[in-house]
Amino acid sequence: MSDKKIPYKMYLTEEELPKFWYNVKAHMNSGHAPFINPATQLPCTEKDLQKVFCDECIEQELNDTDELIKIPEGILDFYKMFRPSPLVRAYFLERLLNTPAEIYYKFEGNNTSGSHKLNSAAAQAYYAKKQGLKELTTETGAGQWGTALSMAASFYGLKLTVYMVKVSAEQKPHRREVIRTYGADVIPSPSDTTDAGRKILAEFPGTGGSLGCAIAEAVEKAVNTPNCKYVLGSVLDHVLLHQSVIGQECKIAFEKYGIAPDVIIGCCGGGSNFGGLIAPFMGEKLQGKNNIEFIGVEPASCPTLTRGKFAYDFCDSAKTTPMAKMYTLGCGFMPSPNHAGGLRYHGMSPVVSQLYHDGHIRAVAVEQSAVFEAAVKFAKCEGILPAPESSHAIKAAIDEALECKRTGEKKRILFGLTGTGYFDLSAYKQYNDGAMTDYIPTEADLKRGFDSIPKCKVNEGLA
Numbered sequence: 001m002s003d004k005k006i007p008y009k010m011y012l013t014e015e016e017l018p019k020f021w022y023n024v025k026a027h028m029n030s031g032h033a034p035f036i037n038p039a040t041q042l043p044c045t046e047k048d049l050q051k052v053f054c055d056e057c058i059e060q061e062l063n064d065t066d067e068l069i070k071i072p073e074g075i076l077d078f079y080k081m082f083r084p085s086p087l088v089r090a091y092f093l094e095r096l097l098n099t100p101a102e103i104y105y106k107f108e109g110n111n112t113s114g115s116h117k118l119n120s121a122a123a124q125a126y127y128a129k130k131q132g133l134k135e136l137t138t139e140t141g142a143g144q145w146g147t148a149l150s151m152a153a154s155f156y157g158l159k160l161t162v163y164m165v166k167v168s169a170e171q172k173p174h175r176r177e178v179i180r181t182y183g184a185d186v187i188p189s190p191s192d193t194t195d196a197g198r199k200i201l202a203e204f205p206g207t208g209g210s211l212g213c214a215i216a217e218a219v220e221k222a223v224n225t226p227n228c229k230y231v232l233g234s235v236l237d238h239v240l241l242h243q244s245v246i247g248q249e250c251k252i253a254f255e256k257y258g259i260a261p262d263v264i265i266g267c268c269g270g271g272s273n274f275g276g277l278i279a280p281f282m283g284e285k286l287q288g289k290n291n292i293e294f295i296g297v298e299p300a301s302c303p304t305l306t307r308g309k310f311a312y313d314f315c316d317s318a319k320t321t322p323m324a325k326m327y328t329l330g331c332g333f334m335p336s337p338n339h340a341g342g343l344r345y346h347g348m349s350p351v352v353s354q355l356y357h358d359g360h361i362r363a364v365a366v367e368q369s370a371v372f373e374a375a376v377k378f379a380k381c382e383g384i385l386p387a388p389e390s391s392h393a394i395k396a397a398i399d400e401a402l403e404c405k406r407t408g409e410k411k412r413i414l415f416g417l418t419g420t421g422y423f424d425l426s427a428y429k430q431y432n433d434g435a436m437t438d439y440i441p442t443e444a445d446l447k448r449g450f451d452s453i454p455k456c457k458v459n460e461g462l463a
């Protein structure tokens with residue numbers, strides 16, 4: 001089909017919405033290494049996981065065999081409110097770059113929560129309700145996950161408590177207000193409502209809090225409340241599965257117009273949007289049906305894939321979760337305080353980590369001032385103010401398109417535009433004021449993080 005026929009927006013109708021999530025693990029030889037119970041050093045059993053997660057999510061977490069998993073009607077109903085998300089041919093960006101490449105982006109920021117996180121929030125709240133739970137708890141740093149879960153909890157009639165990192169609650173009062181409007185309790189963390197919070201407050205009075213502490217508070221509250229579970233917004237396999245709705249929609253739309261991408265690019269925090277975007281395309285690549293190049297983009301200041309170790313580590317800095325085999329900078333790694341661009345998680349989804357380890361994914365690290373430069377370029381020519389996280393993918397897509405200009409190659413580039421930047425204006429202010437700096441961790445900085453990787457039996461022989 002001639003490219004003249006590709007419209008600016010490649011719409012899908014409601015009938016064309018995907019009915020299935022795509023489980024890429026069905027095509028990975030042996031999935032990935034199992035979660036380990038830190039107490040026993042043995043693989044986690046379903047029972048271990050049941051203390052923390054909903055039954056249906058555990059089943060999905062452990063499913064290494066079914067390629068397609070049906071999206072229940074009750075979730076499709078919610079998805080219909082904000083999906084399909086737009087798949088856009090970035091004609092204006094192509095013109096600006098004067099590149100022979102075609103650039104496409106999938107925009108997940110068109111819902112009130114402002115990001116792709118609602119895709120998994122909807123599913124996790126639905127399953128919690130189905131299981132008869134009454135309450136959920138979670139933590140939120142920047143606020144996107146807390147907002148998404150508050151919308152989903154409200155839709156399915158669940159009570160929700162969000163432990164929001166204190167500095168973030170103070171810096172982003174509007175985010176906090178959206179969450180409260182959807183009926184959730186927002187508790188700035190550390191708080192005096194949990195033992196974990198009280199302990200931190202006694203030790204570090206006046207602290208602005210951390211994600212690790214907020215997680216510890218949310219887990220404690222869930223464990224001590226009947227009919228209540230703690231939920232996570234990234235990293236885990238079932239979250240990636242829910243996010244595969246992004247890749248499924250892209251695939252259906254591309255097929256509708258008779259074309260296919262050559263390169264797929266996504267930003268990587270915990271890996272959920274990238275894993276979901278690439279899922280159905282990667283599944284086909286693993287079966288030898290395409291030769292797409294997959295590129296994960298991370299901040300140079302939190303370089304999990306490009307400089308991390310492939311080891312067993314905790315998913316949180318409070319060391320309360322099971323251990324996952326993943327690329328990690330160490331659960332004690334702290335990105336530099338001048339890092340404003342998000343994606344500051346120390347680890348990476350075990351699925352994305354395994355695919356990267358096996359050479360199916362390329363990773364690049366980019367510096368934040370270049371990321372914001374790309375963000376502003378994109379905002380001006382495509383009319384969307386992008387989230388700083390998403391802008392890592394924009395930066396890599398622009399670089400790829402400029403490389404095509406050099407070589408004359410006419411590649412089709414697809415990238416994930418995960419969210420809007422409306423709640424990140426303090427980061428934009430820093431950039432506009434010329435106050436943004438880049439920081440690349442030294443080997444010594446990284447070593448401090450690596451030292452927090454558990455020295456246990458399953459990590460024996462780790463260099």
Ligand SMILES: *Cc1c(COP(=O)(O)O)cnc(C)c1O
Pocket residue numbers: 114115116117144145233234235267268269270271272273274343387389390418419420
């Ligand atoms: C949370 C978030 C990310 C990173 O999370 P992943 O799990 O890696 O997808 C990226 N972009 C936006 C807008 C986010 O809110």
